[in-house]
Amino acid sequence: MSELTTSKPLGGGAPxxxxxxxxxxxxxxxxxxxxxxxxxxTRAGWFLLTPALLHSTIFISIPTVAAIVLSMTDYSFxxxxxxxxFANFVELMGDQNFKTAFINTVVYAVVVVPISMGLALLxxxxxxQKIRGLSFFRTAFxxxxxxxxxxxxxxxLWMYNPGSGLGxxxxxxxGIGPQGWLTNPDMALGxxxxxxxxxxxxxxxxxxxxxxxxxxxxxxxxxxLDGANSWQIFRHVKWPALAPAQFFVLVTAIVSTFQVFDLxxxxxxxxxxxxTNVLVLDIYNNAFQSLRLGYASAETVIMILLxxxxxxxxxxxxxSDKSE
Amino acid sequence: MKKRFLKTLALTAGLALTLGACGSGGTGxxxxxxxxxxxxxxxxxxxxxxTYPLSNDGKAEFQKVVDAFNKKYPKMTVEPDFVTYNNMxxxxxxxxxxxxxxxxxxxxxGWIQPFAAKKVFKDLGAVGVTTDTITKDTVEALVPTVTxxxxxxxxxxxxxxxxxxxxxxxxVEAGLDPNKPPTTMAELKAAAEKLTKRDxxxxxxxxxxxxxxxxxxxxxxxxxxxxxAGTPLYKDGKPNFNNEKGISTLNWMKSMVNNxxxxxxxxxxxxxxVLTNEAAMGFVKGAVDCSDKGIGQKNCDDLSYFLLDDGAKxxxxxxxIAAIGATTKHTxxxxxxxxxxSTPEASNAQAKLNQKIPASNSPAAQEQxxxxxxxxxxxxxxxxxxxxxxxxxxxxxxxxFNSGFDEALLGKRxxxxxxxxxxxxxx
Numbered sequence: 001m002s003e004l005t006t007s008k009p010l011g012g013g014a015p016x017x018x019x020x021x022x023x024x025x026x027x028x029x030x031x032x033x034x035x036x037x038x039x040x041x042t043r044a045g046w047f048l049l050t051p052a053l054l055h056s057t058i059f060i061s062i063p064t065v066a067a068i069v070l071s072m073t074d075y076s077f078x079x080x081x082x083x084x085x086f087a088n089f090v091e092l093m094g095d096q097n098f099k100t101a102f103i104n105t106v107v108y109a110v111v112v113v114p115i116s117m118g119l120a121l122l123x124x125x126x127x128x129q130k131i132r133g134l135s136f137f138r139t140a141f142x143x144x145x146x147x148x149x150x151x152x153x154x155x156x157l158w159m160y161n162p163g164s165g166l167g168x169x170x171x172x173x174x175g176i177g178p179q180g181w182l183t184n185p186d187m188a189l190g191x192x193x194x195x196x197x198x199x200x201x202x203x204x205x206x207x208x209x210x211x212x213x214x215x216x217x218x219x220x221x222x223x224x225l226d227g228a229n230s231w232q233i234f235r236h237v238k239w240p241a242l243a244p245a246q247f248f249v250l251v252t253a254i255v256s257t258f259q260v261f262d263l264x265x266x267x268x269x270x271x272x273x274x275x276t277n278v279l280v281l282d283i284y285n286n287a288f289q290s291l292r293l294g295y296a297s298a299e300t301v302i303m304i305l306l307x308x309x310x311x312x313x314x315x316x317x318x319x320s321d322k323s324e
Numbered sequence: 325m326k327k328r329f330l331k332t333l334a335l336t337a338g339l340a341l342t343l344g345a346c347g348s349g350g351t352g353x354x355x356x357x358x359x360x361x362x363x364x365x366x367x368x369x370x371x372x373x374x375t376y377p378l379s380n381d382g383k384a385e386f387q388k389v390v391d392a393f394n395k396k397y398p399k400m401t402v403e404p405d406f407v408t409y410n411n412m413x414x415x416x417x418x419x420x421x422x423x424x425x426x427x428x429x430x431x432x433x434g435w436i437q438p439f440a441a442k443k444v445f446k447d448l449g450a451v452g453v454t455t456d457t458i459t460k461d462t463v464e465a466l467v468p469t470v471t472x473x474x475x476x477x478x479x480x481x482x483x484x485x486x487x488x489x490x491x492x493x494x495x496v497e498a499g500l501d502p503n504k505p506p507t508t509m510a511e512l513k514a515a516a517e518k519l520t521k522r523d524x525x526x527x528x529x530x531x532x533x534x535x536x537x538x539x540x541x542x543x544x545x546x547x548x549x550x551x552x553a554g555t556p557l558y559k560d561g562k563p564n565f566n567n568e569k570g571i572s573t574l575n576w577m578k579s580m581v582n583n584x585x586x587x588x589x590x591x592x593x594x595x596x597x598v599l600t601n602e603a604a605m606g607f608v609k610g611a612v613d614c615s616d617k618g619i620g621q622k623n624c625d626d627l628s629y630f631l632l633d634d635g636a637k638x639x640x641x642x643x644x645i646a647a648i649g650a651t652t653k654h655t656x657x658x659x660x661x662x663x664x665x666s667t668p669e670a671s672n673a674q675a676k677l678n679q680k681i682p683a684s685n686s687p688a689a690q691e692q693x694x695x696x697x698x699x700x701x702x703x704x705x706x707x708x709x710x711x712x713x714x715x716x717x718x719x720x721x722x723x724x725f726n727s728g729f730d731e732a733l734l735g736k737r738x739x740x741x742x743x744x745x746x747x748x749x750x751x
Contacts, residue, residue, distance in 0.1 A: 077420045077442075078444055161590070161592050163591055164591060165592075178586075180586065180588065182539065185730075185734060188539075268539065269540050270540070270723075271540030271726065271730055272539035272734060273727045273730035273731040277727075287417075288417055289719060289723055290719060291413065291417055291442075291719060291720070292720065
């Protein structure tokens, strides 16, 4: 199909197309078509979005609103209930279990997120090299991610067993006495964190690895030719290219560490004492063991706010505009 | 309307909050009347039960109960929900929130009062069960475990009784007489200290006494020791532990922990250490397998059992208790199902599957109780039962007991402070 163009388009941009049949500028004849196309595209967009929107509404928005409403009641599944306003939140402020759970969760996130991200990046850098047994190592590092947390926790329970565990067995080789990995209140949270870091490495590593493999070879070669050493190539070429992956890993890591539950539930049940109590475990205990759903909902609301703050701070620290 | 609104909210929030298994399927009960003729009654009985494991043996034994029930109610179906004690409360709460309450609920000692107070369980007076019935069918000591405000809300099926075992050889080796077991707390501590073995560095290599408790699980040991001092945990629903005996008992336990056994010490199999000769004395559950598949006859012969008695004999008893859901539309059928669960044959099977003993005092139900020396011992002493629970909010404070005791035993808080706090939480 032939097309005519004006020699000097208005505004100095690309030549405006003329319709050969109508003999007037295409810009005047096509808006209707474009509008129609846009409408179709919009409809298709909404159509494709519908399942996700329905899912988000049913499983995220409604429960969130429900949790906020319930947080202002003393609902306990059975019997009478009352609106209690902010009484649950006030009570939470004096609840030692909640305070400990809050602090433990923040500490868990602050320790586990950066360590696991750092280690995962190091592993990804290693696995991005041409080394023998690459497939094996990639698989080995990813296995903890696809293994059920209960199984992982059970294995680590054995390793931490004060009597017959591998942990104390290794220490004894160096003449170090047995440790109460999960029974010493001063060590228990740290012991759980080790498992958390280990288990989260695979997922982060695979994202970093994918991002590293997406770094332009030309840029690396150019930097190499310019005399950059390995560190400079990493710092000035690879690191900036990893920004979107960093942001994704950071956000998912923050959310998952704040939601830590199954590890603690299987390994310590929040003990000894309340040394490893974390927010989700405390919410679970209040909701399903103590049957205080209103109170547990108040904790949930606080947790949502806490996660939001952490993600906001994370975005700021990372300069989220790089990923947008 | 207001209630329904909250239930809906609860259900949706439950979806958001539930992290493990929650809720249950099922179609609920059909609208058959409570006084239907058993031969023509139709509908579904929803049963929540932790008693039968999900093994082939467990399912086969449960099916026998269903078959027995169906002989009386041939047109009714039974929909079981096999739960564990860990997820039981989730199941109950989500079933209530979803409006699909169970018809029969088998729970444990300590569950009756809280759920009776919340009107989740039906007063069994509706089917003619009284405290006299419980006394006649089981033992009088179990009556408080199933009553609330003078009414009966549960029917004991099997008892999870605990005793203390000693290793005769260890006693002889330490110069102690195995025929004269220590019974008071002072005697127990003195014997345990003598029986504790350490290496050159002072590390305990064989505990003198095994609490058989992981970290966060010293609650039942405390209740046993407190009971041996003649003090039940609750008296008429009121806390009975924030007193001199309660405090001295917890302090005594503190003096034992890390002295005769490291805190939270367990073997990899989480079995009582005394049974495997890893401790000289310790708490054991209600059955021992003396066959070669179990600990073997030689090990069995080296064991002797006793109860603590520091003023009163004390045998800790948990167990499985059947109740009828308050929302059931099949009261008579639900009771018939509980009766099918409580026949001597069913009780023996349940006891065998769970290493417990039948709660029934019927001679026909004693087969499992007589099958091994430990079951025989705890069965004979069932009248010395001490148990947990008693407060209407026991399920709320139970976890606080666990964490509070850990803190007291590890010296993070004083026994008095912990017990005062727990008493304040108990309603």
